[in-house]
Amino acid sequence: xxxxxxxxxxxxxxxxxxxxxxxxTDGLPVVPVTETLLAEFLATVARDPDExxxxxxxxxRHLTVRLAAINAAMAGCRSEYFPVVVAAWEAIAKxxxxxxxxxxxxxxxAPLLVVNGPVRERIGLNSTxxxxxxxxxxxxxxxxxxxxxCINVFxxxxxxxxxATQGTPAKYSACIAENEEQSPWPALHTEHGFEASDDVxxxxxxxxxxxxxxxxxxxxxxxxxxxxDTIVRTGALIHEYTSALLVLTPEHxxxxxxxxxxxxxxxxxxxxxxxxxxxxxVAVGKDALSHKTRWRLAATHPDSMPDSAxxxxxxDEVRALSxxxxxQIMVAxxxxxxxxxxxxxxxxxxxRVHPYSHQQIGATA
Amino acid sequence: MAQLEALLDPTGxxxxxxxTTLSPRPVSLRGLTIGLLDNTKPNSTLLLETIAAQLQxxxxxxxxxxxxxxxxxxxxxxxxxxxxxRECDVVITAVGDCGSCSAATVADGIMFERAGVPTVxxxxxxxxxxxxxxxxVQGFPGFDFYAVKHPMASLTAEEVRERAMTAMPEVLRILxxxxxx
Numbered sequence: 001x002x003x004x005x006x007x008x009x010x011x012x013x014x015x016x017x018x019x020x021x022x023x024x025t026d027g028l029p030v031v032p033v034t035e036t037l038l039a040e041f042l043a044t045v046a047r048d049p050d051e052x053x054x055x056x057x058x059x060x061r062h063l064t065v066r067l068a069a070i071n072a073a074m075a076g077c078r079s080e081y082f083p084v085v086v087a088a089w090e091a092i093a094k095x096x097x098x099x100x101x102x103x104x105x106x107x108x109x110a111p112l113l114v115v116n117g118p119v120r121e122r123i124g125l126n127s128t129x130x131x132x133x134x135x136x137x138x139x140x141x142x143x144x145x146x147x148x149x150c151i152n153v154f155x156x157x158x159x160x161x162x163x164a165t166q167g168t169p170a171k172y173s174a175c176i177a178e179n180e181e182q183s184p185w186p187a188l189h190t191e192h193g194f195e196a197s198d199d200v201x202x203x204x205x206x207x208x209x210x211x212x213x214x215x216x217x218x219x220x221x222x223x224x225x226x227x228x229d230t231i232v233r234t235g236a237l238i239h240e241y242t243s244a245l246l247v248l249t250p251e252h253x254x255x256x257x258x259x260x261x262x263x264x265x266x267x268x269x270x271x272x273x274x275x276x277x278x279x280x281x282v283a284v285g286k287d288a289l290s291h292k293t294r295w296r297l298a299a300t301h302p303d304s305m306p307d308s309a310x311x312x313x314x315x316d317e318v319r320a321l322s323x324x325x326x327x328q329i330m331v332a333x334x335x336x337x338x339x340x341x342x343x344x345x346x347x348x349x350x351x352r353v354h355p356y357s358h359q360q361i362g363a364t365a
Numbered sequence: 366m367a368q369l370e371a372l373l374d375p376t377g378x379x380x381x382x383x384x385t386t387l388s389p390r391p392v393s394l395r396g397l398t399i400g401l402l403d404n405t406k407p408n409s410t411l412l413l414e415t416i417a418a419q420l421q422x423x424x425x426x427x428x429x430x431x432x433x434x435x436x437x438x439x440x441x442x443x444x445x446x447x448x449x450x451r452e453c454d455v456v457i458t459a460v461g462d463c464g465s466c467s468a469a470t471v472a473d474g475i476m477f478e479r480a481g482v483p484t485v486x487x488x489x490x491x492x493x494x495x496x497x498x499x500x501x502v503q504g505f506p507g508f509d510f511y512a513v514k515h516p517m518a519s520l521t522a523e524e525v526r527e528r529a530m531t532a533m534p535e536v537l538r539i540l541x542x543x544x545x546x
Contacts, residue, residue: 015372024375034370058439058472059502062377070375101438101465104495152375160498163464292405303407 019074023157026147026172030074040079041069045086046364053086054093056154058101059161063089063153071152072145081123081138084201085145087361088113088175091203092146094357097346102205103156108164109346111146112206112245113175114330116189117199119361120177127177129334131247132209132341143173168208176332182250183331184257191263192358199361204245204328207236207344214252215338220259223252224269230342231327232274232320234284237296240307241319243326243345243355246270250335263329271324278309278316287318294349322351378502385505388481390541391455395425400453400482404437404470407518408525409460412487415529416457416536424542438465440472450480455540459487462517467492468499475505485539487532491515511535 015032019025031037042049042065049066065086072085092098092111102109115125126136134140156162164171180187180196189200214226231244246266248256256266281287286296288304297304309318321327326347333339345355391397399420401413410431417429432449434441441449441458449456456477461470467488474486488496490512500508513528520528 018372033373033375035373036370038373058469059499060504061502064377067375067377070373074375100436101469104465104468105438106464148375153377155376155378155498155502157498160494161468161502163467163492163495 024074024148024152026144026151028172030148031076033070033073037073037079038066038069041073041077041082042066044079044082045362047086053089054098056099056101059154061154063149067153068145068149071148072141075144075148076137076141077145078123078137078141081142081145083362084115084119084123084138084142084199087199087201087359087363088142088146088203089149091201091357091359094359095203095205096352097205097348102346103150103154104161104163106163106165107207107346108167108171109205109207110168110170110174111143112170112204112343113143113146114188114202114204114245115142115175115177115200115361116180116187116194116202117361118197119199120180125175125177127179127332128182129336131176131179131332131334132174139175139177140173143175146175147171147173168206170206170209174206176247178330179250179332182253182335184250184253185263185329185331188328188330189358194358194360200358201361202356202358204343204356205346206245207346209247210342210344212340212342213338214340217338218255220256220261220266221269223255224266225273227340227342228270228273231270232276234276234280234286236344237276237281237286237320239296239347239349239351240289240294241322241326241347241349241351243321243328243347243351245328245330245343245345245356247330247332247341247343249333249337249340250331251338252340253331255338264324266329267324267327270327271321274320276318276320278318281318323353325353326351326355328356384479385507386478388478388483390483392541392543393425394420394455394540394542396427397454398427398452399429400449400456401429401431402434402441402449402456402458402473403431404434404458404460404466406437406460406462406466408520409517411522411525412459412513412517412529412532413457415526416532419529419533420536424537437463438469440469440476446476446480450477450482453482456482456484457487457536458484460513460517461486461488461492461496462515464492464495467495471496471499471508471510472503474510475500475503475508478505478508483540485536486510488512489515489517509539511539
């Protein structure tokens with residue numbers, strides 16, 4: 001018995017090391033995948049295994065349903081998670097920046113997946129405490145399935161095709177579910193025209209997740225201004241405008257809802273107040289735009305041109321948001337403290353009205 | 366004993382077609398039209414024009430034509446590629462000095478080589494690895510390109526000219542030009 005166990009342990013270790021030797025990992029061990037396991041995954045979707053879910057054309061690389069399944073299984077997904085992974089890839093494929101090579105960029109963005117609908121309960125996706133933390137297989141492995149696909153199928157290895165200067169911890173895995181049960185508002189996916197009973201993945205391309213500590217107030221205006229201050233931080237303003245996803249804890253959402261604020265009321269308030277004084281931008285050398293890239297730089301730079309705000313009646317009031325819908329709002333986390341997050345969404349020029357893409361889970365091609 | 370099963374390749378790379386044949390080299394540049402492909406990154410134009418002037422002055426190259434990409438992060442569009450292939454005998458493209466544009470500059474070079482036009486892709490040396498990785502995913506792992514010393518964007522005009530002069534022996538080597546021709 002002991003001999004048998006020892007022999008299997010060696011074989012298992014050899015298999016784990018095989019994946020590292022092949023550079024088929026994100027730095028953590030992966031689950032070995034053979035045709036038997038792959039078949040279980042493919043059986044959960046009504047898709048041709050050779051159907052392409054996402055292409056990065058300039059890399060000549062294409063992610064098929066089969067490759068998505070192999071990488072999802074390697075990531076540690078259970079086969080019943082696979083329809084969520086397929087929808088996630090399709091949502092990512094609708095985003096403009098990944099297909100244009102943003103994941104080769106020094107900027108170092110990551111995909112963030114938000115899941116809505118009954119599937120959360122079915123597969124055990126966490127929507128409450130420790131929402132951005134570890135400990136939940138469905139969240140951890142669905143997000144990781146995307147990262148392994150990026151590394152293995154698109155060759156986005158760090159130090160090679162992925163030239164992120166620092167990256168973000170979200171590059172390991174970033175998949176959260178909305179806490180619909182404790183939200184005072186309609187769920188995120190119903191704002192996009194889906195039924196509450198539909199299962200939907202919404203994909204964002206994000207820079208960072210920033211913690212907002214605000215246990216001090218019952219005033220919706222004070223709380224909204226506290227959130228807005230983070231949205232307009234100058235370090236985020238590389239381009240003319242930015243976008244953000246507010247991930248509000250139930251307690252914070254209730255501060256707004258019990259004062260009668262809808263999501264749109266909060267959006268409008270943040271939009272109106274997400275303004276920097278020009279002198280703040282001068283102080284950090286970001287008061288103008290470069291001609292070709294429209295990145296922010298100093299008005300004294302030879303490549304500079306005036307920003308949009310300077311051509312308005314209030315040139316000293318510089319808006320950080322192009323549109324109220326640049327702010328997206330959802331509820332997640334435990335209902336135990338006034339702690340929320342601002343998720344910074346990557347935003348180029350011209351900014352998009354809706355800075356996300358979504359895909360219904362279980363839809364056929 | 367349980368049945369043994371093969372571990373599956375998660376990359377799909379085995380399906381990629383490889384064409385690693387360089388286009389025929391010209392031996393001499395005499396009278397040849399030089400295509401300069403500017404990816405819009407700062408100092409690219411000056412670097413390219415300085416190299417072209419050297420090729421004209423010392424190697425008898427003909428006209429130099431300057432083309433501009435519409436986005437530095439992805440490879441050259443099909444229509445511009447076809448125009449350059451039609452109008453030029455050799456191509457120099459610069460400067461891949463960021464994550465996506467270094468890879469795109471190498472992809473451009475590979476596309477021109479496959480279209481039969483000898484090409485020198487110039488990245489900055491901070492992005493040597495991304496250039497090599499792009500050559501790998503394109504099925505051309507040994508593609509030869511020149512990595513100029515980083516940084517490029519912040520240099521003065523005089524410093525850009527020095528970078529161009531340093532690049533000249535490598536430009537000539539990659540184009541297959543024999544000394545003195």
